[in-house]
Amino acid sequence: MSSKYLILALCTLLTTTIAACGDDSDDDGSAGASGQSGDGDGDGDGDGDGDGDGDGDGDDDCADAPGYADVEAFDTCVMCHSAELSAGAERHNSPPDHNFDTYDGALEWADKIGEEAEEEGMPPPASGITITAAERAELVKWAECGAAE
Numbered sequence: 001m002s003s004k005y006l007i008l009a010l011c012t013l014l015t016t017t018i019a020a021c022g023d024d025s026d027d028d029g030s031a032g033a034s035g036q037s038g039d040g041d042g043d044g045d046g047d048g049d050g051d052g053d054g055d056g057d058g059d060d061d062c063a064d065a066p067g068y069a070d071v072e073a074f075d076t077c078v079m080c081h082s083a084e085l086s087a088g089a090e091r092h093n094s095p096p097d098h099n100f101d102t103y104d105g106a107l108e109w110a111d112k113i114g115e116e117a118e119e120e121g122m123p124p125p126a127s128g129i130t131i132t133a134a135e136r137a138e139l140v141k142w143a144e145c146g147a148a149e
Helices: 003-021 073-077 103-108 110-118 133-144
Strands: none
Touching (some): 073 133, 103 110, 110 133
16 A cells, blocks of 8 residues: 555545544534533533533632521511501511512512612612611522422
8 A cells, every 4th residue: 555545545634534533523613422511521511621500710609508497687687578567657668569578479579579688789878777788698598599389
């Protein structure tokens, strides 16, 4: 066999081997035949850090997220946001449909609760009611991590 054909055969073999061992993702980054994402870490979130939360930081931020019953700030929130309170001054003028004294009531407003807590909009300074920085962080984490019961 001439060297020309030997080189051609080796190149074909090498190309086939590389293709078989290459990235298993499709061009769009979705999982290929093995079901893993194309980032190579095997967690399926596409960020390459291996923790599964999709943020690329390598830690699972929601692993220790509190459930509704564990969020201490809700004890303060219900001073205004409770179905037991009458509209107006007793609720410090909070909307009558914003009640956080049950999980279902808080869950309905979870995104807004997280935003307001993160932006320090709640409780409003004029109310004279406060929560600690730790309570605020816990409230934000509850909302951002899926608002678990």
